[in-house]
Amino acid sequence: MSTRDLIRAALIDAARGLGAPAPIDPVLERPRDSAHGEWATNVAMTLARPLRRKPADIARDLVAALDLAAAGVERVEIAGPGFINFHVAVGTTAGALRDILTLGSRFGAADTGGGCPVNIEFVSANPTGPLHVGHGRQAALGDAIAALLETTGWRVSREYYYNDAGVQIMNLGRSVQVRLAQLDGRDVPIPEGGYHGEYILEIAQRYRDAHPDDPRGADLDVITRFAVAALRREQDLDLQAFGVQFDTYFLESSLYTEGQVDETVRALMAAGQTYERDGALWLRTTHFGDDKDRVMRKRDGTYTYFVPDVAYHVTKWRRGFARAINVQGSDHHSTVTRVRAGLQALGVGIPEGYPEYVLHQLVTVMRAGEEVKISKRAGSYVTVRDLIDEVGRDAVRYFFLMRKGDSQLVFDIDLARTQSEENPVYYIQMAHARMAGIFRVGGIDPASVRADGVDFDALAEPEEQELIKALLDLPSVIAGAALALEPHRVAGYLHETARLAHLWYHKHHVLNEPERLMSARLVLARAAQIVLRNALTILGIRAPDRM
RNA sequence: GCGCCAGUAGCUCAGGUGGAUAGAGCAACAGCCUUCUAAGCUGUGGGUCGGAGGUUCGAGUCCUCCCUGGCGCGCCA
Known part of the structure; x- marks a missing residue:
């Protein structure tokens, strides 16, 4: 038992002796000032109200009832408005180093999670371009959260979800197709919603080399699959360079091909949480905290994006993940209510707070006092690869992790590359x-x-x-x-x-x-x-x- | 207009879930290399914690209102 635990147990006994109502949960902290000892508690102050006595009197009676010589406590003092400070013998504190050597790489670990499975989804970038700095922050955050949970006894699965079939993928294919046409000498503009980065041109060139039978880029399906594969490979290389590995890659398209989207819609209708209006199918998300109901199925018969999202989270639940944690940029915060509402509307016993979200604010990259907004390859944004190449993986990780996710983050390239x-x-x-x-x-x-x-x-x-x-x-x-x-x-x-x-x-x-x-x-x-x-x-x- | 997040030293940010005299790094200034790495260490200055109320033994932390900034608010994803 650690010194801290021994003190805690003795405090609980002493407090009980004074007639304190259960549960007694004394908080032991490291005092900011080491002159206040190795441990301090405010328990006398928290007991003042229930016991209807002055904190100082309670502290005095508690101290009188404590016998901590065996725990290595040399001196106990009452200070300030009723703090009790514990001064621990030098050798007792240092003796705890024994545990660190004994436990080695396991020192710091715990079994809080009890082996319970938890799914952590992060990055989840669509395969339409290189990973950007926001994905980098998500990768660092998600991987570190996963490690924290593993260390505290959870069985963690790192998951990457990607959209391999939607409008954005179609725009990707078309963008490459246009570049092919341009390589063929035709003057064709990049379509609305298309991608402009230099990497699109690279993919077009590689496609042309790999498909001499289709120099004019006639087969959009083949081009699209080629582009998706190329970008997925590139993203995998980025993640590898960053030292992040995933256990599962989950394809959005599988939700359609395996019928989970339709099944989810039917279940929501059966639960009586939907209605038809203006030719569309709506979900009563307002019953679950949303500020307005949301369309599930558009007039044209296709689903809005959050329907597969709900279906996806149903699979997480069914796959046995009692906890699911999503790491995303704060620009996605509006989906939180919607996804949770969809899961609640199903009425199948999924907890209200499922899934949990870790949302992070945006990243600004600075160099020489100026904001860096673009990279050559991606065009409109800075890539993770740029950062890793420039300052190294360890520095990138640390800089993304040294700030609270809720804070906007300024990534100072100059500072990150100094070796001092x-x-x-x-x-x-x-x-x-x-x-x-x-x-x-x-x-x-x-x-x-x-x-x-x-x-x-x-x-x-x-x-x-x-x-x-x-x-x-x-x-x-x-x-x-x-x-x-x-x-x-x-x-x-x-x-x-x-x-x-x-x-x-x-x-x-x-x-x-x-x-x-x-x-x-x-x-x-x-x-x-x-x-x-x-x-x-x-x-x-x-x-x-x-x- | 509504929602989420933020506002703490010149700058970038911490302040474990209410605790004692609000901290760190950078920047500025003054010092320290005969011993395990000077890629380091020591010291100095620097604050109406956005503002106003409230809760209580005690508030940077919790509540209410206001101000400023970022993000979001689609039968887009």
Whole structure:
């Protein structure tokens, strides 16, 4: 049991002794100021109301009832309006490093999810062009959220949904066809809604090489399939370069060919949630929180886009995913209500909040103080590949993850490509490399470092105590980030932990110190290496041993 | 007009789900290399947390209204 758990349990006992009503759930936090001890609780203040007593009096009685010597608590004090601060013995705090070494790559993991299957859908770009920076943010976010959930015990499936049959695909085929005609010397304009990027021309040229039988581009179906395949391959390469892998690619067309769209429509009609008006079929989404009802089937007999969307999410539910998380740009937020309304209208027991959404705001790319809006290949937008080529995969990942998804994100290319202290990615990776460097120079296999017999009282320097506390916080940071679906918390934690590691490294020496000190510091260096690596891994960033 | 998100240091942003004196990076200024990476470290300055009310022991955080910005509001996808 950790020191924190021991304190918590003792507090619950003591509070019960004072007659506090159940459930008692004392919050234990790291005080901002380390002079306030290793742990602090505000439980006396939260009990003031139910017990109808002053917080300070409750705190005094609680402290009197606590016996925490065995837990390594040296001193308990009451401070401010009723906080109870716990000062833990140096060796007790440091002794917890043992767990980090023992658990290794599993330190920080939990089994909160209990193996429950969860589907995470992200990127889901239509195969009509290279991935843009927004897709990059989704890829980084989705992959990190997936890793967070895996680490906390969920069985995660990464899924990519793409539209392989709609109007946009038709426009893609036509755009390539027009480029073919232009290559053939004819003056044909790009159609309304068509794609203008240079990549369309490239595809046309490749099509011409691959189909000498059709130099004039007469067969639109064949051209379209060729273009889709080419772009899917290209997107796969982008994702590969970014280090993202999917378990499932789900084709929108399969919803039609396998009858799920029709089935969903019939089920909604049978549930009495639809009506006909003006020759169209409507869904009563207003019954489920929408501000107006939505058309499902247009007058021309075709379905609006959200019908296959609902059918798609029915398949997620049926495939056994009790949780489904969609990572999308905030420009899709209007679909949230609609999809959920459709699922509720079916009345088949799907929870109201299904699926969950992680919406992110837009990305602005800056270079030399100017906004970058276009790339040569894509024409109207900056591609993920541009960023990866320019600053490297690790920096791209970190920059996309260091901000909360709800915030608009400014991607500063100049900062991301600096290889110095100014760049947070290098700063963090450098901290890891420095820990690794200690073992390399010392000729010690880091995996051989053991905590047995180590005198943890030796780690008494303030920089050591601060670093140790930060390292031990990894599990709770991961748990919080996983619960909130917010990877940026891990990014912030990494930066702070790296700072403490640099500070310690700079001020104190490990090798060639007296045996008692060196062996303890080797454990600390090893623990720091493990924690930095584990946290970086969750964000999909490499932890190099040297730089 | 309605909805979602945001507004915190000159700039970019954190502030785990109400806690103690609001933080970090960049930028600015002043320092530190005979020892495991100076790709690093130390110090200084810098704030009406958009505004006004409210909730309570306690609000950057929760509620209401207003202001500003981004996105969305189709029988497009």
